[in-house]
Amino acid sequence: MDTMRRVAPTLLDPRLHERLATRGFRFTPQREQVYVVLQRKRDHPTAEEVFIRAKREMPDISMATVYNCLDALVECGLARQVTLERGATRFCPNMREHGHFYCDRCRNVFDVSLSAAPGIALPKGYLAERYDIAIHGRCPACANAERNGAKRRMNQMGEVRFRQSVI
Numbered sequence: 001m002d003t004m005r006r007v008a009p010t011l012l013d014p015r016l017h018e019r020l021a022t023r024g025f026r027f028t029p030q031r032e033q034v035y036v037v038l039q040r041k042r043d044h045p046t047a048e049e050v051f052i053r054a055k056r057e058m059p060d061i062s063m064a065t066v067y068n069c070l071d072a073l074v075e076c077g078l079a080r081q082v083t084l085e086r087g088a089t090r091f092c093p094n095m096r097e098h099g100h101f102y103c104d105r106c107r108n109v110f111d112v113s114l115s116a117a118p119g120i121a122l123p124k125g126y127l128a129e130r131y132d133i134a135i136h137g138r139c140p141a142c143a144n145a146e147r148n149g150a151k152r153r154m155n156q157m158g159e160v161r162f163r164q165s166v167i
């Protein structure tokens, strides 16, 4: 799968080094590993999921270190925290202005790009600096699955009615 492709560390290093340094963070292989994990599969993993993925290539990494690395990346503007009511905090490496689409069926979170000024009429005098927009619904796969499920149920109901009328 394309999203599983390993991002060449050489592409990440200069930016990561630079960003960490501007905020007074040291570059560490653990921070790089966590950053690579976030970049490699942009499915908004929780800290625990990041830990499991990071551990595959860095078996010695601890959960506490992963938390520390995620904090550093967020602080440096290389990742953002995404929180859904009651859910665990997730992490997103997409730093462009975007909203999040939550599929309430499969629980996946998708990025939705936002234009610079989404069509939200703010009261006079309010100045928007950034948007944190959550949209809930069904992703295309789930919407399709539900449509097909509904169709199947309708067909079954039709069959039952047909059988009853035959008897």
Ligand SMILES: [Zn+2]
Pocket (backbone or CB within 6 Å): 103, 104, 105, 106, 107, 108, 138, 139, 140, 141, 142, 143
């Ligand atoms: Zn879905």
Ligand SMILES: [Zn+2]
Pocket (backbone or CB within 6 Å): 044, 082, 092, 093, 094, 098, 099, 100, 110, 111
């Ligand atoms: Zn995102």
